[in-house]
Amino acid sequence: MKHLVIIGLVIPEPASTAAGQRMMQLIQLFTEAGYQISFLTTSNNIEFSEKIEIHKIEINNNSFDEKIKSLNPDIVLFDRYVTEEQFGWRVSENCPQALKILDTEDLHFLREARRKAFVEKREVRDWDFINDIFKREIASILRCDLSLIISEFEYRLLTEKFKINSDILFYIPFLTEKTEKNKTPFEDRQHFVSLGNFLHEPNWQTVLKLKSIWKNIRKDLPQAELHIYGAYAREKVFQLHNEKEGFIVKGRAGSIENIFNQYKVLLAPIPFGAGLKGKLWESMKFGLPNVTSSVGAEAMHKDLPWNGFIEDSDEKFIQKSIELYQNKTVWNWANANAFRILEEVFDKNSYVIDFWDKVLKIENNLGNHRTENFMGQILQHHQLNSVKYMSRWIEEKNKRDILE
Missing domain, CATH: 3.40.50.2000 (Glycogen Phosphorylase B;)
Structure with missing residues (x-):
């Protein structure tokens, strides 16, 4: 052996x-x-x-x-x-x-x-x-x-x-062995989610960006909440928690699959970094559309349509986050794109x-x-x-x- x-x-x-x-x-x-x-x-x-x-x-x-x-x-x-x-x-x-x-x-x-x-x-x-x-x-x-x-x-x-x-x-790249169609439909999901361990500086900067723009999303979606998950969160992260604003810091995630199957949209305005973003790859696997930045989506989809939206300006990021959360047709379109990306970019057999x-x-x-x-x-x-x-x-x- x-x-x-x-x-x-x-x-x-x-x-x-x-x-x-x-x-x-x-x-x-x-x-x-x-x-x-x-x-x-x-x-x-x-x-x-x-x-x-x-x-x-x-x-x-x-x-x-x-x-x-x-x-x-x-x-x-x-x-x-x-x-x-x-x-x-x-x-x-x-x-x-x-x-x-x-x-x-x-x-x-x-x-x-x-x-x-x-x-x-x-x-x-x-x-x-x-x-x-x-x-x-x-x-x-x-x-x-x-x-x-x-x-x-x-x-x-x-x-x-x-x-x-x-x-x-x-x-x-990341390797996907099989893809299953999304089990949780649009109408059975609620709230936004962000995920990333806090030993990694870009994840902290991502949360700070979300904190700065969240009020503009919440203005149009007053019942929505943004839940922040991430291992190794220190006190500075929990200090951002504000239930009145719907900005909820959850800390370390349990089952990623269970988490991603209950939310409606993943938000990832990643400001800098390298490699591939595991959270975005997983969002594709579990039928969770996302809004991210150019750096976030880099090298993850070739020239295929993204499973959500790629926006770098705050104004457009906010606009597309609201659209994806409200529009079932757009949401389903984003999900269909995800499975094509998994098959053509991340298929293990390739x-x-x-x-x-x-x-x-x-x-x-x-x-x-x-x-x-x-x-x-x-x-x-x-x-x-x-x-x-x-x-x-x-x-x-x-x-x-x-x-x-």
């Missing part, structure tokens, strides 16, 4: 985060292919995690070397570039024949570029991309044998703008065969694959001669501190 080792930044929380859903989909993909799977992490977020085989590891500790050698993986999957920085060189030293795959989740340098522009109230410029995260993340992509890209926009950004060789990239063909091709030609990725070899060399020795120095320092 082949063995996959995942080095996770955090333990997957599919009920709370899109990243958690993404990771569990990849785990399922490898499980279906017959892989034994071990999940290694420094994280402690056990309470809301899935039941998976978890091994605790430490940064800057040579106990990892023995652990990875004993596991002897065929493939090592890094969860975001940070884990590759921390443990990639140790994997290369101790398991040089293991195929190294990076799941980017989304491009963090793109999110940072957009965050900076948002804070400064301007458009993103080319030089915003070349930030410190860009240098680290691209280096990590180059050091790995294959990087998984969740967004077609990000795939094009890497290959066209930054000239990353497509041989070391694979586009694989990606699985090509994914395994790519993995097997690299596995069977690993030496040449790495030789042709000469920039990756250069960066690997420098990582081994910089990060490695810094980590070794920290190890020794920690030992001395314990003895003292």
Whole structure:
């Protein structure tokens, strides 16, 4: 049996985060292919995690070397570039024949570029991309044998703008296995909903935007309420709660399916970010139309009609939110669009065969694959001669501190 080792930044929380859903989909993909799977992490977020085989590891500790050698993986999957920085060189030293795959989740340098522009109230410029995260993340992509890209926009950004060789990239979005028609009709639903974990800054900014425009929606729909769900909500989030205004902060969500099957419209005026938006993908699956921004819908529907509306101005966002809430014909039209998007953009069968063909091709030609990725070899060399020795120095320092 082949063995996959995942080095996770955090333990997957599919009920709370899109990243958690993404990771569990990849785990399922490898499980279906017959892989034994071990999940290694420094994280402690056990309470809301899935039941998976978890091994605790430490940064800057040579106990990892023995652990990875004993596991002897065929493939090592890094969860975001940070884990590759921390443990990639140790994997290369101790398991040089293991195929190294990076799941980017989304491009963090793109999110940072957009965050900076948002804070400064301007458009993103080319030089915003070349930030410190860009240098680290691209280096990590180059050091790995294959990087998984969740967004077609990000795939094009890497290959066209930054000239990353497509041989070391694979586009694989959220995966939908089957779609069921909406079970809860328009007339049996009520209220608006917003969803997103508050460890993620764009979700907090989304809620602030909703707070600022909600009174204009409520003016036309005085019986409607907006319910805010999200894990890791701090006091500043609950301070926005106002029952008189119909702005209700609910906190951590339970079953996403149960929640999405009772509301009429999802509101997601996402101001910045990257990757794909899990809440919008799920709204399609559960028959919940939405109103979102251009950033929210980015790379999620090709050129197909959206399952609701995409609006960036406050005025139009408010107008379309009210229309979608009141007009059954428009609401049903949006729902029909959702199922077409799921079938044409996110269908699992469209990606699985090509994914395994790519993995097997690299596995069977690993030496040449790495030789042709000469920039990756250069960066690997420098990582081994910089990060490695810094980590070794920290190890020794920690030992001395314990003895003292």
